[in-house]
Amino acid sequence: MAATGTKSVLFVCLGNICRSPIAEAVFRKMATDAGLVDKWRIDSAATSTYEIGNPPDHRGQACMKRHGVPMRHVAKQVTKDDFMSFDYILCMDESNLSDLKKKANSVKNCKAKIELLGSYDPQNQLIIKDPYYGSDEDFEKVYEQCLRCCKAFLEKNT
Template identity: 75%
Template sequence: LCRGEEKSRNICRSPIAEAVFRKLVTDEKVENKWRIDSAATSAYEIGSSPDYRGQACMKKHGITMNHIARQVTKDDFQTFDYILCMDESNLRDLKRKSNQIKDCKAKIELLGSYDPQKQLIIEDPYYGNEKDFETVYEQCVRCCKAFLEKSH
């Protein structure tokens, strides 16, 4: 979900995490147990496709990306069991928003909190290069695998 105090755009990190997790649950044949989506804390890129560099990275790893950017909704806090975010700024935004939701069911956490290599923050690769997108991909794979093992 972006660096520093910028709001998340839902075109870099979260669509990569969404696609990685979708592939993991499909490979494990448990996709029917999961509703998987990604969203931004801001309205900045609503309707946009994922960043072309992220798409290229995922294609290289044989993972399909079908995502159009959207913003987190009130309903998300009420229907999802988990909302996993990428950095402290997004964590603060999401927790603040969740406090305004009467019956918030979602557990809000950093995806990086599941990383066996203890890389807590998944940095926004938007201003970086292909190597930065690869790093995000690798972090997402590690974290999503660990999350999936823990959650069922």
């Protein structure tokens, strides 16, 4: 169990190779830069099993490298335990949200607050679209959205 005074956040998308590892990396760097990283348990996961065991998409990795954001992650799926152990589960779109809420219903002691990461966006862009079939610009857009949302989320929780 995490030490007292720690908060926890799990970022979730469909495959855990594009959006959620970007959000995780952005949030971890932000928390680190703010001197708060040891007050947080930060991770990311997938609603699907498609990419389990795979590293983040190379375009996402290249985007993070351009912005000087360290990223180390291996894709995994959300577990029942995650609903009981994380304070926040922040996902990227309506489909993730409905999958997570369905899974949460089968967990007796669900304590996680399940929300769209985009609900923290000061520019009110609720949905963070999957860049998988897109271009480098789409990954850049995901990065920008994650940056805005993570900043607002961190400010709200410090």
